[in-house]
Amino acid sequence: MKEWNLREWAVENAKTIADMLTGVRFFLTLLILLCALLAERSLLPLVVCLTLLGWTTDVIDGKMARMDPRGRSTLVGELDFVTDMSMVYAGLLYFITADFVPFWPFFSYMVYAGLSAVVWTKKSFIMAQAAPIAAMPIIFSFLHAPAWGWMFIGWILLALAFNWKRFTQVIGNFVRDVGEG
Numbered sequence: 001m002k003e004w005n006l007r008e009w010a011v012e013n014a015k016t017i018a019d020m021l022t023g024v025r026f027f028l029t030l031l032i033l034l035c036a037l038l039a040e041r042s043l044l045p046l047v048v049c050l051t052l053l054g055w056t057t058d059v060i061d062g063k064m065a066r067m068d069p070r071g072r073s074t075l076v077g078e079l080d081f082v083t084d085m086s087m088v089y090a091g092l093l094y095f096i097t098a099d100f101v102p103f104w105p106f107f108s109y110m111v112y113a114g115l116s117a118v119v120w121t122k123k124s125f126i127m128a129q130a131a132p133i134a135a136m137p138i139i140f141s142f143l144h145a146p147a148w149g150w151m152f153i154g155w156i157l158l159a160l161a162f163n164w165k166r167f168t169q170v171i172g173n174f175v176r177d178v179g180e181g
Contacts, residue, residue: 012069014064014067015065015070015072018061019076019077021060021064022061022079032087032093033093035050035098036093041144043098044141045141047091047137048141048151051137052152052155056155063163085130088130088133088134089110089114092133092136113126113129116129125178127174137152
């Protein structure tokens with residue numbers, strides 16, 4: 001009888017685990033949207049927590065997907081980037097409805113970003129447009145719930161420490177892709 005090995009099991013099921021984590025991020029996005037519907041400023045710490053959990057699943061699911069020995073592609077995996085952007089813009093919707101930012105300029109930006117993503121489907125273009133929006137949870141944390149701002153900074157530092165090589169690859173690809181414009 002073969003002894004059970006957690007690492008072997010994780011590698012063998014890496015793509016399934018990655019897809020499940022993407023599903024969790026989608027669910028977290030729905031919770032952020034619920035916070036947007038409730039439009040309560042007091043939910044900021046929860047939105048930041050959900051965002052941190054979401055980015056954690058993103059880091060881990062990426063690692064797991066790259067571990068897949070068969071290099072499989074799945075529908076859920078193909079929707080990973082869409083899920084990421086949905087989480088970013090769900091956060092923006094929360095910041096709009098909870099009156100952290102003025103409605104019309106930011107709602108217009110969200111509509112513009114959505115429409116331009118349909119026209120210019122280049123991932124680097126979409127990421128560049130989302131970058132200022134992705135920074136909002138950190139900024140508003142420091143302004144309204146500083147402990148969460150520091151937790152976000154701590155999370156970023158840990159994520160960079162554990163994923164520096166991957167981070168530099170992603171940034172390099174982004175810069176190269178933008179340069180090919």
